[in-house]
Amino acid sequence: SLELQLTPALVLLRSTLEQLQEKDTACVFISPVNLSEVPDYLEFVSEPMDFSTMREKLEAHKYCSVADLEADFNLMVSNCLRYNSSDTLFHKAAMQLKEVGGVILRHAKRQALSTG
Ligand SMILES: CCOC(=O)c1ccc2c(c1)NC(=O)[C@@H](C)N2
Numbered sequence: 779s780l781e782l783q784l785t786p787a788l789v790l791l792r793s794t795l796e797q798l799q800e801k802d803t804a805c806v807f808i809s810p811v812n813l814s815e816v817p818d819y820l821e822f823v824s825e826p827m828d829f830s831t832m833r834e835k836l837e838a839h840k841y842c843s844v845a846d847l848e849a850d851f852n853l854m855v856s857n858c859l860r861y862n863s864s865d866t867l868f869h870k871a872a873m874q875l876k877e878v879g880g881v882i883l884r885h886a887k888r889q890a891l892s893t894g
Contacts, residue, residue, distance in 0.1 A: 786893045787843075787890070787893075788836075788839075790844065790886060790889060790890055790893065791836050791841055791844065791847055792836065793886075794844060794847060794882060794883065794886040795829070795832060795833060795836060795847060797882045797886075798829070798851060798875075798879050798882055798883075799829045801874075801875055801878045801879060801882070802829065802871070802875060804867060804871045806858075806867070806868055806871050807828055807829050807854060807858075807871075807875070808828065808829055808830060809828055809829075809830050810826055810828045810830070810831060811823075811826055811828070811861075816861075819861060822860055822861045823857045823860065823861055825853060825857070826857060827850050827853045827854040827857060828854060829854075831850075832847065832850050832851070832854070835850065843890065844883060844886045844887045844890050845887070847883075847886075848883045848887075851879055851883065855872045855875060855876045855879070858871070858872035859872050859873070859876075
């Protein structure tokens with residue numbers, strides 16, 4: 779059935795997002811950057827992204843593939859690398875997350891092929 783065909787895709791997307799979020803051990807990517815705390819953020823970042831927003835998009839069926847999820851993950855990481863200078867905890871957290879997240883996403887894309 780269509781429901782059966784769709785389910786594995788959603789299950790894989792949820793599992794991949796959870797694995798990525800587990801690696802945010804500093805918990806700096808959990809929620810949108812607070813624009814009242816960081817008033818100049820939108821001067822550097824045109825499209826903010828964070829894990830809670832990604833979760834909302836996932837449950838709203840806005841991701842058709844792991845590649846779609848990967849695009850928002852890469853957006854979130856690149857926003858952080860752009861706004862924060864390299865000597866900050868945020869920048870270092872983004873560099874680490876980019877590396878370990880890449881491995882998680884590569885595995886998920888391979889798995890999607892086998893259940894496709
Ligand atoms: C309550 C104050 O929080 C922040 O200033 C803050 C909180 C979280 C942040 C962030 C800033 N900047 C960032 O680039 C992303 C990765 N995370």
